[in-house]
Amino acid sequence: xxxxxxxxxxxxxxxxxxxxxxxxxxxxxxxxxxxxxxxxxxxxxxxxxxxxxxxxxxxxxxxxxxxxxxxxxxxxxxxxxxxxxxxxxxxxxxxxxxxxxxxxxxxxxxxxxxxxxxxxxxxxxxxxxxxxxxxxxxxxxxxxxxxxxxxxxxxxxxxxxxxxxxxxxxxxxxxxxxxxxxxxxxxxxxxxxxxxxxxxxxxxxxxxxxxxxxxxxxxxxxxxxxxxxxxxxxxxxxxxxxxxxxxxxxxxxxxxxxxxxxxxxxxxxxxxxxxxxxxxxxxxxxxxxxxxxxxxxxxxxxxxxxxxxxxxxxxxxxxxxxxxxxxxxxxxxxxxxxxxxxxxxxxxxxxxxxxxxxxxxxxxxxxxxxxxxxxxxxxxxxxxxxxxxxxxxxxxxxxxxxxxxxxxxxxxxxxxxxxxxxxxxxxxxxxxxxxxxxxxxxxxxxxxxxxxxxxxxxxxxxxxxxxxxxxxxxxxxxxxxxxxxxxxxxxxxxxxxxxxxxxxxxxxxxxxxxxxxxxxxxxxxxxxxxxxxxxxxxxxxxxxxxxxxxxxxxxxxxxxxxxxxxxxxxxxxxxxxxxxxxxxxxxxxxxxxxxxxxxxxxxxxxxxxxxxxxxxxxxxxxxxxxxxxxxxxxxxxxxxxxxxxxxxxxxxxxxxxxxxxxxxxxxxxxxxxxxxxxxxxxxxxxxxxxxxxxxxxxxxxxxxxxxxxxxxxxxxxxxxxxxxxxxxxxxxxxxxxxxxxxxxxxxxxxxxxxxxxxxxxxxxxxxxxxxxxxxxxxxxxxxxxxxxx
Amino acid sequence: xxxxxxxxxxxxxxxxxxxxxxxxxxxxxxxxxxxxxxxxxxxxxxxxxxxxxxxxxxxxxxxxxxxxxxxxxxxxxxxxxxxxxxxxxxxxxxxxxxxxxxxxxxxxxxxxxxxxxxxxxxxxxxxxxxxxxxxxxxxxxxxxxxxxxxxxxxxxxxxxxxxxxxx
Numbered sequence: 002x003x004x005x006x007x008x009x010x011x012x013x014x015x016x017x018x019x020x021x022x023x024x025x026x027x028x029x030x031x032x033x034x035x036x037x038x039x040x041x042x043x044x045x046x047x048x049x050x051x052x053x054x055x056x057x058x059x060x061x062x063x064x065x066x067x068x069x070x071x072x073x074x075x076x077x078x079x080x081x082x083x084x085x086x087x088x089x090x091x092x093x094x095x096x097x098x099x100x101x102x103x104x105x106x107x108x109x110x111x112x113x114x115x116x117x118x119x120x121x122x123x124x125x126x127x128x129x130x131x132x133x134x135x136x137x138x139x140x141x142x143x144x145x146x147x148x149x150x151x152x153x154x155x156x157x158x159x160x161x162x163x164x165x166x167x168x169x170x171x172x173x174x175x176x177x178x179x180x181x182x183x184x185x186x187x188x189x190x191x192x193x194x195x196x197x198x199x200x201x202x203x204x205x206x207x208x209x210x211x212x213x214x215x216x217x218x219x220x221x222x223x224x225x226x227x228x229x230x231x232x233x234x235x236x237x238x239x240x241x242x243x244x245x246x247x248x249x250x251x252x253x254x255x256x257x258x259x260x261x262x263x264x265x266x267x268x269x270x271x272x273x274x275x276x277x278x279x280x281x282x283x284x285x286x287x288x289x290x291x292x293x294x295x296x297x298x299x300x301x302x303x304x305x306x307x308x309x310x311x312x313x314x315x316x317x318x319x320x321x322x323x324x325x326x327x328x329x330x331x332x333x334x335x336x337x338x339x340x341x342x343x344x345x346x347x348x349x350x351x352x353x354x355x356x357x358x359x360x361x362x363x364x365x366x367x368x369x370x371x372x373x374x375x376x377x378x379x380x381x382x383x384x385x386x387x388x389x390x391x392x393x394x395x396x397x398x399x400x401x402x403x404x405x406x407x408x409x410x411x412x413x414x415x416x417x418x419x420x421x422x423x424x425x426x427x428x429x430x431x432x433x434x435x436x437x438x439x440x441x442x443x444x445x446x447x448x449x450x451x452x453x454x455x456x457x458x459x460x461x462x463x464x465x466x467x468x469x470x471x472x473x474x475x476x477x478x479x480x481x482x483x484x485x486x487x488x489x490x491x492x493x494x495x496x497x498x499x500x501x502x503x504x505x506x507x508x509x510x511x512x513x514x515x516x517x518x519x520x521x522x523x524x525x526x527x528x529x530x531x532x533x534x535x536x537x538x539x540x541x542x543x544x545x546x547x548x549x550x551x552x553x554x555x556x557x558x559x560x561x562x563x564x565x566x567x568x569x570x571x572x573x574x575x576x577x578x579x580x581x582x583x584x585x586x587x588x589x590x591x592x593x594x595x596x597x598x599x600x601x602x603x604x605x606x607x608x609x610x611x612x613x614x615x616x617x618x619x620x621x622x623x624x625x626x627x628x629x630x631x632x633x634x635x636x637x638x639x640x641x642x643x644x645x646x647x648x649x650x651x652x653x654x655x656x657x658x659x660x661x662x663x664x665x666x667x668x669x670x671x672x673x674x675x676x677x678x679x680x681x682x683x684x685x686x687x688x689x690x691x692x693x694x695x696x697x698x699x700x701x702x703x704x705x706x707x708x709x710x711x712x713x714x715x716x717x718x719x720x721x722x723x724x725x726x727x728x729x730x731x732x733x734x735x736x737x738x739x740x741x742x743x744x745x746x747x748x749x750x751x752x753x754x755x756x757x758x759x760x761x762x763x764x765x766x767x768x769x770x771x772x773x774x775x776x777x778x779x780x781x782x783x784x785x786x787x788x789x790x
Numbered sequence: 791x792x793x794x795x796x797x798x799x800x801x802x803x804x805x806x807x808x809x810x811x812x813x814x815x816x817x818x819x820x821x822x823x824x825x826x827x828x829x830x831x832x833x834x835x836x837x838x839x840x841x842x843x844x845x846x847x848x849x850x851x852x853x854x855x856x857x858x859x860x861x862x863x864x865x866x867x868x869x870x871x872x873x874x875x876x877x878x879x880x881x882x883x884x885x886x887x888x889x890x891x892x893x894x895x896x897x898x899x900x901x902x903x904x905x906x907x908x909x910x911x912x913x914x915x916x917x918x919x920x921x922x923x924x925x926x927x928x929x930x931x932x933x934x935x936x937x938x939x940x941x942x943x944x945x946x947x948x949x950x951x952x953x954x955x956x957x
Contacts, residue, residue, distance in 0.1 A: 016892075020883045021868065022825070023827065023868075028826075197839060197926070247892065249829070249892065249893025250890075250893060282832035505890070674890055674933060677929055677932040682927070705834050705836030706836060713917070713918040713935070716930055742930075
């Protein structure tokens with residue numbers, strides 16, 4: 002038998018370069034004659050630009066140019082478009098360099114190009130921009146309030162969109178029947194994605210040929226090529242090459258089309274020099290698209306036995322100053338459609354209003370809409386249990402969709418393809434020792450120690466998605482994926498994938514799949530990604546789509562290679578193709594393994610074509626464009642245990658158990674790594690992270706001194722398990738795992754904190770659970786008493 | 791800005807370069823010496839991606855000017871081991887899947903090397919505490935902890951042998 006790679010915890014093939022410092026990230030690349038860009042950014046959240054005087058900057062030795070918004074507008078550079086259109090969406094032009102008005106702190110008003118980065122940054126400080134400051138608004142609900150300052154004239158009342166899903170009348174009918182209505186007001190606060198590699202671009206222009214090459218930090222180089230080439234700059238796509246080399250984390254933030262790529266390409270042509278820009282972290286905080294930022298009122302109609310009847314959700318989504326690439330989809334189709342969770346709600350209605358504010362744009366951040374939905378549903382179900390005096394596990398179990406009920410039509414459009422929720426729940430409870438821990442919790446409370454157990458039994462929808470469907474919903478993109486398998490004469494294989502790896506280990510996991518399919522050693526396979534000059538068009542990696550969509554494309558391309566290889570082998574064996582079998586790494590006539598042809602024999606003959614079927618093209622190469630038939634629906638149970646310190650209010654995560662079902666696992670090392678990181682980000686939101694704006698629109702948590710990201714001593718070793726329920730509609734049954742951890746963990750940790758605070762009659766607190774907030778909640782009775790005295 | 795000459799021994803190689811006095815050590819390493827394995831992840835000395843060893847001690851190379859380390863010996867990720875002769879920490883990060891996007895990895899390895907130098911057999915808590923100056927956004931630190939434990943296990947016998955040879 003040939004070695005089977007699928008399911009094996011193979012060490013990653015990309016790691017030798019990362020552990021030796023030989024990675025090749027955008028800022029590591031330098032070219033001869035390269036000059037440097039630094040951005041002049043608005044210090045005001047909302048202002049008109051009265052004048053820009055760049056004379057002092059231009060007089061500085063080494064400064065080559067200062068470009069302003071008018072330079073781009075005069076050259077016919079278009080604003081950056083939104084890539085997802087909702088009905089009656091109000092769009093305000095987002096120029097790479099704003100010519101007249103700035104709408105958030107960090108909006109770009111000019112760029113300095115200089116011989117060194119240091120000189121460019123020196124010059125930024127002396128570009129004199131005269132602003133007329135305007136009033137600003139930073140909170141979504143404040144922006145939609147009567148009399149709020151107007152951010153854009155195109156969006157009266159700052160309403161970017163008004164969207165709803167579900168049957169409102171059916172919800173009303175269920176509410177009329179309910180024993181009890183449980184209401185929660187939730188703030189899902191804003192986050193900054195914070196990939197450790199900041200964004201960077203290196204633009205090159207070749208005057209002979211009028212061609213551009215852009216190295217950039219991207220999760221999806223072809224999306225940039227379409228947007229930059231066809232929509233913004235008018236560069237023919239075949240004259241624009243986008244290379245996304247090693248990328249130091251994305252988490253959604255490197256999907257989008259940002260201004261700086263436009264500016265670098267424009268300046269490269271204008272100066273006829275390669276132009277590099279690398280964001281400082283302090284720039285990243287005010288220019289990378291941010292995540293979450295919902296204000297929600299949710300009401301559940303329930304029966305006293307814990308039966309869930311209906312859910313009504315009203316959300317204000319703060320969109321920031323501009324609608325970035327996929328922004329309109331995130332709080333609508335990626336949020337409202339997931340409010341069903343794993344339960345049998347009879348009716349659901351969600352109403353979402355998108356608000357323009359004078360803050361950085363909000364778009365997809367790991368999970369994108371689905372963590373926000375899961376937070377609403379899982380907080381609600383735990384609150385229902387609390388109010389009814391039931392165990393939160395029992396309420397969940399009672400309302401689960403049952404295995405026999407799939408495919409399951411939810412009241413909010415999605416059809417869940419598969420699921421089996423109880424085994425994952427049981428495995429997680431077993432791992433945690435749930436019953437014993439509940440008993441211990443009760444004991445500890447008597448001793449004045451407070452631990453909390455939080456439950457989240459999530460489902461998510463990922464693997465975006467049938468192209469025709471997303472088109473109907475407003476996507477200005479397809480969502481299929483491409484694969485091209487190219488076999489060399491010597492039998493070595495290149496796999497060109499439209500998926501993009503920025504930490505997910507595709508070079509290993511994808512090669513494992515191909516090795517099994519072609520029955521060749523994994524060492525003979527190279528996975529190629531991130532270069533529009535080499536790849537067929539692809540849509541890139543986000544929304545946990547690389548395995549279910551990207552690998553499905555690879556599997557289908559491998560089938561084509563095998564079909565053709567079998568015909569070549571049959572010719573060499575002087576047999577009919579249908580009599581030839583491919584096993585143990587060779588082709589032979591069924592029952593006659595003694596006479597066989599190897600993959601090498603076939604590859605070589607495909608290239609020589611000397612002794613070859615007359616009706617077959619030479620070469621051994623196949624392309625497949627795979628359009629998924631549905632989303633895929635990973636699910637699982639996450640259990641968080643926290644301890645709160647009564648004296649300080651400090652909350653510490655002490656255990657974390659999760660059982661996820663992402664279908665068949667290609668590489669357990671990589672899958673578990675995705676879970677670890679996802680959980681850390683979700684836990685980070687619950688306990689630590691917060692993007693805070695003051696009332697003037699300054700981000701006051703705009704550095705790593707102020708924005709609390711999880712550090713090593715904030716985390717615990719996770720206790721992980723898996724169940725395996727394949728997706729029924731893609732060739733390998735694969736589902737996604739990149740976002741599950743984040744989608745589920747925020748709610749699990751939040752539920753744990755509220756559970757810990759139950760003895761203090763705390764029903765709900767908004768995240769993040771900072772020591773001060775928790776301490777006040779624990780002492781609120783005493784504080785109220787003291788105030789009365 | 792007037793440049794001044796500095797002489798540095800980096801990964802065993804001594805070079806003299808003219809640098810602007812305001813050049814940070816990390817930029818000198820990356821841009822003058824082309825040692826791009828040392829990364830920059832922030833501008834407030836919080837992330838640790840730029841960690842290198844100066845005269846045997848871990849420092850964040852964004853907190854020092856190049857001119858401050860004239861005459862010193864600097865070790866970067868490129869100097870700690872190489873393919874075929876990996877440092878036990880590099881091996882540990884590979885075996886235990888301690889790297890995902892790889893961006894924090896060099897700084898993480900250099901910080902962990904400093905930790906193991908002072909604490910050869912660290913507890914999990916000591917590793918967590920020892921690495922709290924380094925951000926990772928991908929791994930949740932889970933496999934980084936395991937990578938350091940793996941390295942510690944594989945370094946201890948070597949140390950004991952070396953110690954025995956010294957005695």
